[in-house]
Amino acid sequence: MINRRGLLRGLGLAAALAPIPGWAAAGDPAWLAAAQDGAGYSLGGIGADGRVRFTLPLPGRGHAAAAHPHRAEAVAFARRPGTWALVLDCSSGRAVASLASPLGRHFYGHGAFSGDGRWLYTTENRYDTGEGRIGIWDAAHGYTRVGDLPSGGIGPHEIRRVPGAETLVVANGGLRTHPDQGRANLNLTTMRPNLSLIDPGAGLVAQVESPPEWRQASIRHIALAPDGTVAAALQWEGEPTDPAPLMAIWRPGAAALEFPEMPTTLCLALKGYAASVAIDGGGAHAAITGPKGGVVVLCDLASARMTDTWARGDVCGIAPALGPGFVVSDGLGGLTRLIPGPGGPQAQPLADGGPAWDNHLVALTQA
Amino acid sequence: MTGARRGARRLGLWRGALALALALAGPAAAAEHGVLARAALDGAILPAADSFAQATAGLASRDCADPGLTDAYHGTFDTWMALAPYGFGPLETAQRAQQIAFWPDAKGNIDRELTRLIAARDPAVLAPATFATQSIAARGLMALERLLTAPEPLTGYRCALARAITTDLARLGAEIAADWHGAAGAALATAGAPGNTTYRSPDEATRRLLVGLNGALEQTRALRLERVLGTLDRPWGSRAEAWRSGRSLRNIAGILAATRRLHETALGPALPGEARAAMTAALAYADHSLAAALAGPPLDQAVAGPGRFKIEVLQAAIAALIAALTDQVAPALGITPGFNAADGD
Numbered sequence: 001m002i003n004r005r006g007l008l009r010g011l012g013l014a015a016a017l018a019p020i021p022g023w024a025a026a027g028d029p030a031w032l033a034a035a036q037d038g039a040g041y042s043l044g045g046i047g048a049d050g051r052v053r054f055t056l057p058l059p060g061r062g063h064a065a066a067a068h069p070h071r072a073e074a075v076a077f078a079r080r081p082g083t084w085a086l087v088l089d090c091s092s093g094r095a096v097a098s099l100a101s102p103l104g105r106h107f108y109g110h111g112a113f114s115g116d117g118r119w120l121y122t123t124e125n126r127y128d129t130g131e132g133r134i135g136i137w138d139a140a141h142g143y144t145r146v147g148d149l150p151s152g153g154i155g156p157h158e159i160r161r162v163p164g165a166e167t168l169v170v171a172n173g174g175l176r177t178h179p180d181q182g183r184a185n186l187n188l189t190t191m192r193p194n195l196s197l198i199d200p201g202a203g204l205v206a207q208v209e210s211p212p213e214w215r216q217a218s219i220r221h222i223a224l225a226p227d228g229t230v231a232a233a234l235q236w237e238g239e240p241t242d243p244a245p246l247m248a249i250w251r252p253g254a255a256a257l258e259f260p261e262m263p264t265t266l267c268l269a270l271k272g273y274a275a276s277v278a279i280d281g282g283g284a285h286a287a288i289t290g291p292k293g294g295v296v297v298l299c300d301l302a303s304a305r306m307t308d309t310w311a312r313g314d315v316c317g318i319a320p321a322l323g324p325g326f327v328v329s330d331g332l333g334g335l336t337r338l339i340p341g342p343g344g345p346q347a348q349p350l351a352d353g354g355p356a357w358d359n360h361l362v363a364l365t366q367a
Numbered sequence: 368m369t370g371a372r373r374g375a376r377r378l379g380l381w382r383g384a385l386a387l388a389l390a391l392a393g394p395a396a397a398a399e400h401g402v403l404a405r406a407a408l409d410g411a412i413l414p415a416a417d418s419f420a421q422a423t424a425g426l427a428s429r430d431c432a433d434p435g436l437t438d439a440y441h442g443t444f445d446t447w448m449a450l451a452p453y454g455f456g457p458l459e460t461a462q463r464a465q466q467i468a469f470w471p472d473a474k475g476n477i478d479r480e481l482t483r484l485i486a487a488r489d490p491a492v493l494a495p496a497t498f499a500t501q502s503i504a505a506r507g508l509m510a511l512e513r514l515l516t517a518p519e520p521l522t523g524y525r526c527a528l529a530r531a532i533t534t535d536l537a538r539l540g541a542e543i544a545a546d547w548h549g550a551a552g553a554a555l556a557t558a559g560a561p562g563n564t565t566y567r568s569p570d571e572a573t574r575r576l577l578v579g580l581n582g583a584l585e586q587t588r589a590l591r592l593e594r595v596l597g598t599l600d601r602p603w604g605s606r607a608e609a610w611r612s613g614r615s616l617r618n619i620a621g622i623l624a625a626t627r628r629l630h631e632t633a634l635g636p637a638l639p640g641e642a643r644a645a646m647t648a649a650l651a652y653a654d655h656s657l658a659a660a661l662a663g664p665p666l667d668q669a670v671a672g673p674g675r676f677k678i679e680v681l682q683a684a685i686a687a688l689i690a691a692l693t694d695q696v697a698p699a700l701g702i703t704p705g706f707n708a709a710d711g712d
Contacts, residue, residue, distance in 0.1 A: 036706060263469075264590065294574075309462070310459075311455050311575065311578075313574050313575075316707035331705035356707075358706065358707070
């Protein structure tokens with residue numbers, strides 16, 4: 001279980017969403033996202049107004065990125081099962097460092113920085129044993145590899161740092177894969193995903209597993225509220241027509257996950273696949289994106305109840321906006337501000353005609 | 368893949384490329400999408416919304432003792448199936464589609480909510496404004512079906528509850544029709560116009576229509592049929608939609624009729640000959656398979672008896688219809704799956 005006191009200690013420091021001073025040199029982007037434009041792949045920096053501040057080329061298809069908390073430096077990760085990550089100086093456009101996963105490992109496409117920006121943590125697959133690991137890299141010394149930790153499960157995917165604390169939350173998706181078999185899942189009948197809280201100095205602090213009935217719902221992506229509440233986006237690996245949950249909520253100290261109820265028809269429309277998740281700056285709403293159904297699903301976080309859906313083709317990336325609500329990106333090149341409200345969500349187009357925005361939108365926040 | 372199919376696919380791709388080229392060229396393709404959206408609105412959506420509004424208003428005017436009540440329920444359900452494929456915009460608002468037809472009910476919420484209300488016998492809950500905030504499981508056509516097919520007579524509180532449900536349905540019918548005749552219809556018909564924040568480019572209206580129709584057909588294939596078929600050893604008749612009122616296959620007929628309507632009024636005229644013919648043929652085969660199934664026992668019984676094969680054929684026919692829509696119709700209209708919809712991580 002979560003050590004409530006340990007977790008809450010750091011939470012008082014959690015800051016509101018605001019631009020990070022060190023990023024002014026890169027045009028003050030509010031979000032980062034991997035993209036595809038024509039045949040080329042890139043990492044884009046997006047301003048609060050939806051305008052693209054910079055576009056930096058990537059050697060292959062990216063997935064998520066980690067933003068340095070002080071410097072205009074971003075780590076762009078290859079899409080799973082990639083073995084590269086590129087550290088980019090977003091003000092000059094130069095590559096500062098290039099990370100290669102150690103022999104016998106690959107990345108999952110996500111990473112997170114420590115609060116002071118000294119350490120970079122990466123989710124990795126040690127594929128001879130299938131064990132999930134968290135790689136540790138020293139950002140003060142050219143991103144040299146300094147060690148690793150167990151992730152607490154199989155298939156660690158997204159990793160986030162608890163706002164204002166050093167504790168890491170890892171979504172162990174539960175799926176064993178081996179690069180020799182591409183992206184095929186090798187343990188569908190035994191998989192058991194979990195959320196793990198990891199103290200980089202002390203190891204596993206707490207863990208919660210999915211209940212047996214939903215053990216085939218892979219916990220892949222996570223978002224954190226200022227109070228440490230975790231919202232997770234799930235990917236259903238069971239029978240496509242079963243009414244499986246696509247979102248889970250974990251409150252600090254809780255013994256079990258909560259699953260907001262969603263209509264079976266909606267889960268079917270989303271093809272059992274939630275791609276990204278975000279919690280708004282105020283911590284009142286959580287949202288998942290379903291690109292296969294072209295739908296964003298909004299939930300009230302306190303009651304864990306679904307409130308609305310919002311349709312948008314190929315919608316996929318989502319992050320908190322600087323003010324109320326969310327910003328969502330789509331593969332059709334659009335960016336939209338989405339603000340939940342009692343009369344349904346209000347959608348304000350921010351930009352159209354951009355590149356095909358890939359899986360995730362990463363908010364640059366001070367925390 | 369057969370040569371003919373490969374050829375058709377190649378042609379579809381070519382046509383898709385042409386549509387894309389036209390989109391880049393500007394007004395021509397924009398006008399094509401605009402014509403399609405306008406035709407869908409005038410020829411299919413508004414008539415369906417009006418019929419549903421009229422049917423629900425008529426249903427709400429009937430007393431519990433009215434011998435025509437059950438027929439009015441069936442008539443209303445028929446109009447709902449014609450509207451259900453347009454599950455975006457006004458039907459997405461406040462989860463109206465779920466408010467109208469809460470199904471599937473995997474956890475038995477309808478029975479639980481109705482039992483709770485009937486046990487409490489609180490008349491205040493049935494006031495329209497209050498009832499509209501009750502659990503969606505206790506409202507809509509599926510809750511009404513329980514009351515109409517229950518062994519208990521439709522009198523006393525049960526009657527009052529049924530009247531509250533029909534009044535609530537009439538409210539939803541009026542709201543949806545008003546929305547489609549108002550801002551929602553205007554947005555669809557002017558996709559891509561400056562200031563249109565719902566459909567930001569002309570093809571977005573076409574995309575939304577195709578996604579909606581595809582969703583209704585996929586629901587039919589997977590939830591209305593596959594889950595009911597279960598396995599040969601374990602068919603699952605009680606998963607059939609509205610089996611208590613014996614209209615599981617009639618609902619599938621409604622979805623197919625709605626598909627035909629959209630094809631004949633809006634999609635077909637915008638399609639090149641080959642894609643139009645493929646959709647027409649897939650529809651004819653689905654109708655033919657449905658007629659064979661309708662000649663047998665009701666769906667919930669057919670899956671467990673000698674009629675099972677006809678249900679499997681119907682399911683395959685709907686899968687073929689979905690394939691025609693996604694592999695031929697959509698590319699021919701320049702609509703391809705997005706970057707993120709195509710795969711996942």
